[in-house]
Amino acid sequence: MEKTDAFLKKLKEDSPEYGSLNTKECSFGEKKRKIRSLMNIRMPGGLSDELTGLQDAYLQEELKAKGVVPLSDIPTIREQYGNSSFYGEKISLWQGDITRLKVGAIVNAANSRMLGCFIPCHKCIDNAIHSGAGMQLREECSRIMKHRQSLHGRNYEEPAGTATLTKGYNLPCDYVIHTVGPIVYDGLNDKHCEELCSCYENVLKCALAHGIKSVALCCISTGEFHFPNDKAAQIAWKTVIGFLRKHGENMDRIVFNVFKDSDRKLYEGEIQRKEPAKKESYV
Template sequence: MNNRIELIKGDITKIHTDAIVNTANTSLLGGGGVDGAIHRTGGKAILEDCYKIRERQGSCKTGEAVITTGGKLPAKYVIHTVGPVWSKSNSVKAEQLLENAYRNSLKVAVVNNIETIAFPNISIGIYHFPKQEAAEIAIDSVKTFLDGNNQIKKVIFVCFDEENYQIYKMLLYADQ
């Protein structure tokens, strides 16, 4: 496994990194799941930054990423990315958009001199992306990005539940 990639099971709102990634919706105004937890824990400063982004550019498109303060979170920043909604009829497009969500989050991190970043499992909840495929795309996208960039020192995949943790563990440690 790449020594710049780490896997943990836990709550992303408690992770001490330069940035954590939020699985936002296009409105950037908070929601359920990870998005809701990040907004609740981080406080109003995150939402205030989201309003400023919306005034500047409107919504955040699927596969794109923007950055805000981390507010009261242990992380200094939150990178908000919008993952795709998966269905059998759009699976190929959804795969590309999910890859974009990871890659664009990492690009935002580099532009903002972020060295450590934590990702949740993007698009697997209410967006219905198959967990195994989502994990494969996440890991491949991050590894490919890290191969071409040395600024980011550590990427942490944070799995909230045991099932996703085991999927990532199998994929990350299969080569050892």
């Protein structure tokens, strides 16, 4: 409670427009929601060492309460489902909060601004990852985007299919790999599928280039971006298998992270599907 009160007080001081926010009569849960909301709406810039220190102490306490999940606690699909294919020891399916995973990198389904979600306490993965990592993540993303805008123009937005590496900060993972997935408005088309494939492909290539041995993949574009979940799972699975055929010796584990029961069932279907005789490459 002490770390929560100290951080909330400093956050209010940091944002004068919210300085009059009444928090004295708030419950502990309400205080935590206000903290997350103030973190979510804070624009990058002017992050003091004092504010960062209070935030880090608070977030580390929150992480301890949630519990860190190391890779050793996540079974492979060979152990869990009896999948005896060549990739059975390289792939896992894990359902839960991706911000708890102690892996080399987790994947963030970002938007084209690449600064995180500004909607207070929004339930998207972009919001969850930035909230768990802390405000330093938005600062780093802002520096990256300002550099890209200096090269491509002030209206530059990150295109779909790329991969951007940042630190993990207060997350248990070492790194976050951000990718912007395709947005499906008026029906799925070939371009959407190609862009989603590029997301997974470039995320894995980014991990390979930086010596990252374990990656947790989220269900890119299937939430706010409306990509059909079943087709997304097929694309993700095929892209990962193609990558492992080429680079499996350089990767310890790729974790398919799902949150919904429906997504888990879709990936279980891919795990249990009979492997085609011809070894296709999807990367």
